[in-house]
Amino acid sequence: MEFDLSWVLLGFPFVFALGWWASRIDWRQWRLENSQAPRAYFKGLNFLLNEQQDQAIDAFIEAVQKDPETSDLHFALGSLFRRRGEFDRAIRVHEHLLSRADLPRDDRERARHELALDFMKAGLYDRAEAAWAELERTAYAQEAALGQLVICERWHDWPRAAALAQKLLAGQGQMPLTHDLARNLAHNLAHYLCEQAAAAQEPGEKLALLEQAQARAPDAARPRVERARLLAAQGQPQAALQALAELPAHAPQALPLVACEMVALAAQCQALPQTRALLEQSYAQAPALDVAEALAQACRASDTGDASQQQARQIYVRHLEQTPSLNAAARWLAGAPIAPPETHAAVQRAVERAARPLACYRCAACGFTAKTHFWQCPGCQAWDTMPPRRVEELDK
Numbered sequence: 231m232e233f234d235l236s237w238v239l240l241g242f243p244f245v246f247a248l249g250w251w252a253s254r255i256d257w258r259q260w261r262l263e264n265s266q267a268p269r270a271y272f273k274g275l276n277f278l279l280n281e282q283q284d285q286a287i288d289a290f291i292e293a294v295q296k297d298p299e300t301s302d303l304h305f306a307l308g309s310l311f312r313r314r315g316e317f318d319r320a321i322r323v324h325e326h327l328l329s330r331a332d333l334p335r336d337d338r339e340r341a342r343h344e345l346a347l348d349f350m351k352a353g354l355y356d357r358a359e360a361a362w363a364e365l366e367r368t369a370y371a372q373e374a375a376l377g378q379l380v381i382c383e384r385w386h387d388w389p390r391a392a393a394l395a396q397k398l399l400a401g402q403g404q405m406p407l408t409h410d411l412a413r414n415l416a417h418n419l420a421h422y423l424c425e426q427a428a429a430a431q432e433p434g435e436k437l438a439l440l441e442q443a444q445a446r447a448p449d450a451a452r453p454r455v456e457r458a459r460l461l462a463a464q465g466q467p468q469a470a471l472q473a474l475a476e477l478p479a480h481a482p483q484a485l486p487l488v489a490c491e492m493v494a495l496a497a498q499c500q501a502l503p504q505t506r507a508l509l510e511q512s513y514a515q516a517p518a519l520d521v522a523e524a525l526a527q528a529c530r531a532s533d534t535g536d537a538s539q540q541q542a543r544q545i546y547v548r549h550l551e552q553t554p555s556l557n558a559a560a561r562w563l564a565g566a567p568i569a570p571p572e573t574h575a576a577v578q579r580a581v582e583r584a585a586r587p588l589a590c591y592r593c594a595a596c597g598f599t600a601k602t603h604f605w606q607c608p609g610c611q612a613w614d615t616m617p618p619r620r621v622e623e624l625d626k
């Protein structure tokens with residue numbers, strides 16, 4: 231058999247090259263590098279579960295450096311940065327993800343959504359609006375519409391907020407609304423229309439907007455209350471009182487806010503007995519301090535005689551028997567001089583001072599406290615989170 235040496239000569243450089251390549255590979259190193267990325271990932275996860283966010287971030291940065299192609303790690307890292315208030319770092323992580331040409335469509339949309347959340351948290355609303363706009367035809371369409379709504383609220387662009395809410399309620403979004411979301415949106419829409427009414431110049435336009443708000447959310451208190459106040463300001467006490475008398479049937483929780491206004495209107499229209507009966511009925515269902523105060527005012531307004539004054543004080547006593555209230559005690563004390571007069575003044579001052587902070591309103595969502603009631607909390611910007619009851623009544 232003939233042995234062809236030319237094959238050996240040709241194969242020799244190939245075998246040599248193979249050997250050289252094999253010698254360059256450090257197999258132990260290769261295995262180590264491959265196992266380090268998940269190890270760093272699990273380390274980060276472990277820190278996260280132990281609420282050690284600083285260490286978790288270090289571990290995730292290490293994991294991302296080892297495996298820059300993994301988008302999940304970037305998402306975890308970006309979300310951690312955002313939660314810690316490091317918005318510029320969160321934005322950088324998500325922008326880096328978006329700049330990758332090989333990113334699948336789902337991850338691209340997710341990254342844009344995360345970026346919109348970063349901008350919102352950082353207060354960069356113009357950039358957030360652009361990010362939300364790019365999500366309009368994606369799986370995040372509903373969130374994008376709600377995000378844009380929040381931006382309209384921050385900018386006090388009430389007509390656009392109303393239009394967006396109406397569009398969502400009309401079912402023009404891609405996802406169906408849940409019952410709670412639809413109800414909240416209807417109530418928010420009523421607030422947007424009320425804000426527009428407050429800014430409107432023409433009384434006719436104001437009234438039309440308030441009526442529209444009431445029709446949109448019949449169980450919302452604000453359109454009814456503001457409509458009644460507008461009618462009262464226009465010199466129509468009878469119509470204003472009638473509007474407020476409908477409140478117990480639709481939004482009974484708001485009656486304490488307007489109980490004293492109702493008594494003043496009733497006094498103008500000679501309708502004190504009916505209003506007192508309505509307030510008594512409301513008080514029997516929910517004994518609110520402001521309704522008790524309104525009942526006492528109604529007693530004083532109906533007759534200036536001693537018997538009526540005594541009856542008015544008796545209303546505070548009845549309230550005190552039901553609930554320990556410093557405000558009721560202060561009001562009772564104001565109409566009941568105790569001897570000697572200088573002692574009375576000192577005791578009344580002390581009780582009124584102690585009662586003052588308890589007469590505030592407080593947001594149930596963020597704890598913001600104010601002397602006056604707000605439909606939108608100035609602290610957390612949420613609507614209807616300030617119950618129309620005094621702090622003293624909330625802490626029972």
Ligand SMILES: [Zn+2]
Nearest residue numbers: 593596607610
């Ligand atoms: Zn709040």
